[in-house]
Amino acid sequence: QVQLVQSGAEVKKPGASVKVSCKASGYTFTGYTGYDMHWVRQAPGQGPEWMGWVNPNSGATNQAQKFLGRVTMTRDTSISTAYMELSRLTSDDTAVYYCARERRGPGGELNGMDVWGQGTTVTVS
Amino acid sequence: DIQMTQFPSTLSASVGDRVTITCRASQSISRWLAWYQQKSGKAPKLLIYKASSSESGVPSRFSGSGSGTEFTLTISSLQPDDFATYYCQQYNSGRTFGQGTKVEIK
Numbered sequence: 001q002v003q004l005v006q007s008g009a010e011v012k013k014p015g016a017s018v019k020v021s022c023k024a025s026g027y028t029f030t031g032y033t034g035y036d037m038h039w040v041r042q043a044p045g046q047g048p049e050w051m052g053w054v055n056p057n058s059g060a061t062n063q064a065q066k067f068l069g070r071v072t073m074t075r076d077t078s079i080s081t082a083y084m085e086l087s088r089l090t091s092d093d094t095a096v097y098y099c100a101r102e103r104r105g106p107g108g109e110l111n112g113m114d115v116w117g118q119g120t121t122v123t124v125s
Numbered sequence: 126d127i128q129m130t131q132f133p134s135t136l137s138a139s140v141g142d143r144v145t146i147t148c149r150a151s152q153s154i155s156r157w158l159a160w161y162q163q164k165s166g167k168a169p170k171l172l173i174y175k176a177s178s179s180e181s182g183v184p185s186r187f188s189g190s191g192s193g194t195e196f197t198l199t200i201s202s203l204q205p206d207d208f209a210t211y212y213c214q215q216y217n218s219g220r221t222f223g224q225g226t227k228v229e230i231k
Contacts, residue, residue: 048161048169110174
């Protein structure tokens with residue numbers, strides 16, 4: 001079945017960096033339409049916050065303004081895995097980080113984030 | 126950036142009730158809106174995309190409507206499994222989530 005499996009929980013010191021992985025299975029990671037891989041985080045008791053996406057085919061990325069210069073999104077097509085690295089961590093970065101696949105319809109239109117990873121808890125303390 | 130405002134933030138309802146959640150965008154997003162359901166400790170689950178298209182496998186009691194800046198999610202007859210938090214998300218420009226509506230048992 002289609003699934004995204006993320007790396008395990010992390011505890012980091014302020015100022016450090018964290019890299020979270022997201023391994024895709026059950027579908028073609030670099031299919032002709034592609035499924036952009038998004039990263040979304042959710043702080044305790046808060047709503048989801050979009051961070052950006054990486055296109056598995058081209059490697060192109062787009063990040064939310066808030067994270068520009070601090071987040072790096074990459075992928076390794078040989079192992080169908082996407083990565084999100086966040087640097088200069090502060091306590092405000094304590095959150096559950098999710099990867100999520102955004103689906104495209106036959107005409108290329110976006111159809112929502114239909115598959116999500118299980119989440120990776122990052123604690124900055 | 127496009128802001129998404131959801132209301133109410135909390136909703137108390139009983140099994141069998143008809144429930145409506147509203148989401149308002151700070152500027153027109155055409156129909157590029159999705160709705161998600163999230164239960165405690167779990168990832169969000171896609172319910173509706175393109176404002177009114179139902180995701181495969183989602184019960185027919187969930188429906189979405191709207192365009193431009195005003196959108197609604199309706200649950201026609203609330204079931205025990207529906208008590209959760211619901212989020213709208215725009216994907217017209219970047220991606221932005223609403224702050225959520227928690228549906229509680231009355």
